[in-house]
Amino acid sequence: MSNSNTKPDGAARLGWAGVRRHPLLLVLPALVLLILIMAVPLITIIARSFIDPVPGLGNYSWFFSHKLNLIVLWRTFVISFWVTISCVLVAYPYAFAMSVAGPRLRLILVLCVLVPFWVSGVVRTLAWVIILQDTGVINQFVIWLGFDKLSLIRTQLGVTIGMTQVLLPFMVMPLFAVMRGIDLRLIEAAKSLGSHPVKAFFQVYLPLSLPGVFAGATIVFILALGFYITPLLLGGPSSTMLSTLVQQQVMSLLNWGRGGAMGVILLVATFGFLALASPFMRRKYDISGGSK
CATH class of the missing domain: 1.10.12 (Lyase 2-enoyl-coa Hydratase; Chain  A, domain 2)
Incomplete structure (x- = not known):
């Protein structure tokens, strides 16, 4: 035993x-x-x-020999860039409000970010189709003000708006995580030494929050590069992204070789962007606004 x-x-x-x-x-x-x-x-x-279909570099040669593919690749990065900028501009003041708000208001602000995030991206995109169309709420308001209606649907602007709303939580939460660790007494100390509040914000608070900006911007940019549903539903021929071409090659034409080549090129281009951005992400900022 x-x-x-x-x-x-x-x-x-x-x-x-x-x-x-x-x-x-x-x-x-x-x-x-x-x-x-x-x-x-x-x-x-x-x-x-x-x-596929034959060994060699034929798929890559085909991609770079067609100007349309290069235009769409460039457009993919341009749209992703503007979506990232839009997310930063919208998320920064929102995350700042979350970091300085009281517990109850902070909970409400967090829920406002996360609840739409739990809804299907397709549903949110279809909602934007209704809002941005020529007879939608925005254009009705613009016409009521006496202006001509705006072209929002099937444009890059509409795609940017829809992608910004979908990707906004990925920008807000990293910013909020960093801003919660910033001591607001630093700004008060700068103001007590004679600094203007705006100058104190840009010289003290903004440099300390830049790691959150870079982290969120990197996540948003990489996710935006591979978006498919939102550009497909909100965009048109002038706003086609590379993911749409990959879908056409794989699903419609059953050409896995060309679709795979597009995916590999986008992956390599993304890694190239990260290599260029990594020195800025590793840079340490002091409260004087400089870098080291």
């Missing part, structure tokens, strides 16, 4: 000692699952871009 009781305990101690010597064993199941879900499909798409 005593031997049967001590053996499992000894085995358990031995197993725990093995895990402590090899902590990678703790993350091994999650690592295997991550490889199966992400790495295998990615490797498959990259491989098919080189071998």
